[in-house]
Amino acid sequence: MVNESYDLIVIGGGINGAGIARDAAGRGLSVLLVEADDLASHTSSASTKLIHGGLRYLEQYEFKLVAKALSEREVLLKAAPHIIWPMRFILPHQKHLRPAWMIRTGLFLYDHLGGRQTLAGSHGVTFADHPAGMPLKSEFQKGFAYSDAWVQDARLVVLNCMDAASRGARIMTRTRAETAVRNADGWQVTLKTMDGETSEVRARGLANAAGPWAVRFLDEVASQKHPYSLRLIKGSHIVVNQLFDHDHAYIFQQPDGRIVFAIPYERDFTLIGTTDVEHEGAPGKVTIEEDEVRYLCESANRYFERSINPDDVVWSYSGVRPLLDDREDNASEITRDYRIQLDTAGGAPLLNVFGGKLTTYRRLAEDAVDKLAPELGNRQKAWTGNDHPLPGGENPNPDDLVASLRASHAFIPPSLATRWVFNYGTRAMTIVGDARSLTDLGEHFGADLYAAEVDYLREHEWARTADDILWRRSKLGLRLDDSEKRRLGDHLAQSFATPMEMSASLR
Known part of the structure; x- marks a missing residue:
């Protein structure tokens, strides 16, 4: 029996699906988003966590893609200042890899292609006079500085879903589309939750934003003929204890032509990535290989005075980018631009989304809708x-929000107030509620995680497991020990007796 009807069903709870659901709901369409796992549980939480134009794409003459991404950078900085903020990048110069004139030309284009409004422009750097020079080997004497932005990637997905829900969309996680039958006037989709419950829903249109599973969805779930082929490109990152004590990031040129970033991460760590490796296995089973760890360590060791080895890695993560196969031999050279295809010839509308970058998700969603x-x-x-x-x-100024939160709730430690604001922005006040002391925030699970935050994530952000909270809604997994993680998992397991969906609306 068909239970509910919608204008649009969106398949996939990554950044593209979340963006499409938000845009469509805001235009007055009734929307259902279906995600088989947690929101942002795969590609969208495995990025280098940058909102950027892609400086290296200029060498591939991807001027349109870079301009589009740089323009979006400005939009997103204004839309989410609590999870997206400016970051300065340092590019040490090695003349045998790229001549200085080429880098200056590229940075000039990078400064001007996207209508830069708020970020500082690029300039040359002498490392003897700059704090970014201290961790580098003495052979590096000059370089360049330019601007891009940092993003908490998985939170960007969640916030898009929260906004979609506040505009009437229904968000269902841990729910798989088992079959999708296309008729002349609509789609009939069979859903199955992780608990084994099934239901059927109808929609007048369907958006396939399943990312690495987009072609498999067409083949195995919707049974639609198509000409598409995806190449899955694995990107892996490692996290080590802090390698430098300043707020600049580095972009390192490698002998093989690739670039690797070294980025300040979660106050006490350094994030290093990424690799570009063809992935042949299942999209959901992606782990870093030993040679990738070695590659990233060697990439950093070419530049930093302090060397690292695989034993220094405290955490790593990997994800696959689903890129349309353009027959390019080098994985790094495959275009990161997106492709949107609308099919109305076979019955009810079917929109397929392929490829894309985190930075351009909003434009992709707008084009799709x-x-x-x-x-x-x-x-x-x-x-x-x-x-x-x-x-x-x-609030466009998160620092002011931190000060306000501390002024009204002096019992909140500065580090906790800062983390809350730079994760939740104005919603931090919802977490603190009526609390008058740390004790009022409920059970303490470790680090600075209290039950008040856990309950907020459970009630408003679709968090169900310890991993949802520790590795996607936050990165507190770097700080809790195994027993603390188990205690959090037990707490969450006891909290859920029902449905996998909940309201994200804070109306």
Whole structure:
């Protein structure tokens, strides 16, 4: 029996699916988003966590992609200042890899292609006079500085889903689309939860934003003929204890032509990545290989005075980028631009999304809904590029918000107030609620994680497991020991007796 009907069903709870659900709901369409696992549980939480134009893409003459990404960088900085913020990058110069004139030309283009408004421009750096020079080997004497932005990637996905839910969308996690049957007037989709419960829903249109599973969805779930082929490119990162004590990141050129970033991470760590390796296995089973760890360690050791080895890695993560196969031999050279295809010839509208970058997700979603909405009788204009902050981003100055939170709740330690604001923005006040002391925040699970935050994530952000909280909603997994993680998992297991969906609305 069919239980519910929607204008649009979105398959996939990564950044593209979340962006499409938000955009469509904001135009007045009734939307259901279905995700087989947790939100951002695969590719969208395995990025280098940058909102950037992609400096290296200029060498591939991807000027349109870089300009689009740089333009989006400005939009996203304004929409989510609590989870996206400016970061300066240092590029040490090695003339045998790229001549200085080429780098200056690239940085000039990078400064001007996307209509830079708020970020500082690029300039040359003499390392003897700059704090970024101290951790580097003495052979590096000069380099370049430029601007990009940092993002908490998995939180960006969650906030898009929260905004979609506040506009009427239904978000179902841990729910798999088992079959999708296409008729002339709509789609009938069979859903199955992780608890084994099944239901059927209908929609007038369907958006396939399943990322690495997009082609498999067409083949095995929707049974649709298509000409598409994906190449899965694995990117892996390692995290080590802090290698430098300043807030600049580094971009390191490698002898093989690739670049590797070294980025300040979670106050006490350094994030190093990424690799580009063809992945032949299942998209959901991706782990870093020993040779990738060695490659990243060697990449950093070419530049830093203090060397690292695989034993220094405290955490690593890997994900696959689903890129349309353009027959390019070098994985690093495959285009990162997206492809959107609308199919109406076989019955009800089917929109397929392939590829893309975290930075351009909003534009991708806008383009997708621009194509799809008219097929559903909706003519409302695009809206997400205007002044519509994501949840928690209403205050453009997070530092002021930290000061305000500390002034009104002096019992909150500065480090906790800062972490809350730079994760939840204005929603931090919802977490603290009526608390008058740390004790009022409930059980302490370790580090600075209290039950009040856990309950907020459970009630408003679809968090169900310890991993959801420790590695996606936050990175507190770096700070809790095994017994603390088990205690958190037990707490969450006792909290859920029902459904995998919940309201993210804080209306």
